[in-house]
Amino acid sequence: MDLSLETRTEDGRTIVEVGGEIDVYTAPRLRDKITELVGDGSYDLVIDMEKVEFLDSTGLGVLVGGLKKVRAHDGSMRLICNQERLLKIFRITGLAKVFAIHGSQAEALAER
Amino acid sequence: MQLSGPATPPSTVTVSISRDPALVRTVRLVAAALARRTGRDEEFVEEVRLAVGEACTLLLAPSPGGAESEPLTVAMQFDDGFAVDVTCEGPAPLAGLPDTETDGLERWALLRGLIDDFRVQHDGAMTRVSMSWPDA
Numbered sequence: 001m002d003l004s005l006e007t008r009t010e011d012g013r014t015i016v017e018v019g020g021e022i023d024v025y026t027a028p029r030l031r032d033k034i035t036e037l038v039g040d041g042s043y044d045l046v047i048d049m050e051k052v053e054f055l056d057s058t059g060l061g062v063l064v065g066g067l068k069k070v071r072a073h074d075g076s077m078r079l080i081c082n083q084e085r086l087l088k089i090f091r092i093t094g095l096a097k098v099f100a101i102h103g104s105q106a107e108a109l110a111e112r
Numbered sequence: 113m114q115l116s117g118p119a120t121p122p123s124t125v126t127v128s129i130s131r132d133p134a135l136v137r138t139v140r141l142v143a144a145a146l147a148r149r150t151g152r153d154e155e156f157v158e159e160v161r162l163a164v165g166e167a168c169t170l171l172l173a174p175s176p177g178g179a180e181s182e183p184l185t186v187a188m189q190f191d192d193g194f195a196v197d198v199t200c201e202g203p204a205p206l207a208g209l210p211d212t213e214t215d216g217l218e219r220w221a222l223l224r225g226l227i228d229d230f231r232v233q234h235d236g237a238m239t240r241v242s243m244s245w246p247d248a
Binding site: 021023024025054056057058060061085089092093094 | 133134136137140155158161162165166168169170172218219221222223225226
């Protein structure tokens with residue numbers, strides 16, 4: 001399955017709902033979307049990965065790059081992920097400690 | 113009377129792709145289908161799918177002196193266990209090289225963390241990533 005990206009704003013934050021596979025082929029599209037949002041002044045991002053079916057190191061690299069971009073503007077990036085197979089990838093690479101990972105949009109949006 | 117025949121050799125499937133990132137997904141699908149034939153659980157299938165895709169991704173990355181036009185070959189061998197060799201012509205980008213897109217993330221960290229039996233060999237002008245999962 002290809003990558004799908006849907007963006008909306010809620011409570012002052014930009015939610016990017018990602019679906020499909022984030023891999024070496026599709027990750028550049030996610031990177032471009034994050035770059036575009038930050039360029040437009042959206043510095044508080046919530047990346048909803050509930051519908052993500054696959055994630056590789058290229059995708060992780062894009063997320064790390066995005067985190068650095070928003071932090072450069074004193075912004076934030078929260079991830080929504082409750083799939084064990086994806087959480088395992090964050091743990092293996094030590095990124096579970098780098099990202100704020102939430103179980104749902106409501107939980108992520110409740111954080112300030 | 114012969115009680116048992118000679119051991120059945122492991123089945124093998126070899127896939128060769130041009131260095132097009134869009135084709136990595138196809139290799140992942142083949143790897144997952146073969147991993148499923150071992151009869152092991154979906155967690156194992158997912159691990160093989162991720163590891164094989166990851167090895168392809170790492171060897172696809174451009175590197176100084178890399179042979180961009182040469183294909184990537186993925187040789188998979190399986191019976192109860194599973195073994196994969198991913199081979200490309202030319203040097204592969206190894207750990208520690210600067211990469212702006214993965215800044216802060218060591219490129220090989222995922223593959224290293226994922227499987228215990230993992231080797232990278234440089235054999236002349238060739239780089240090979242070998243991974244194996246023992247019998248269940």
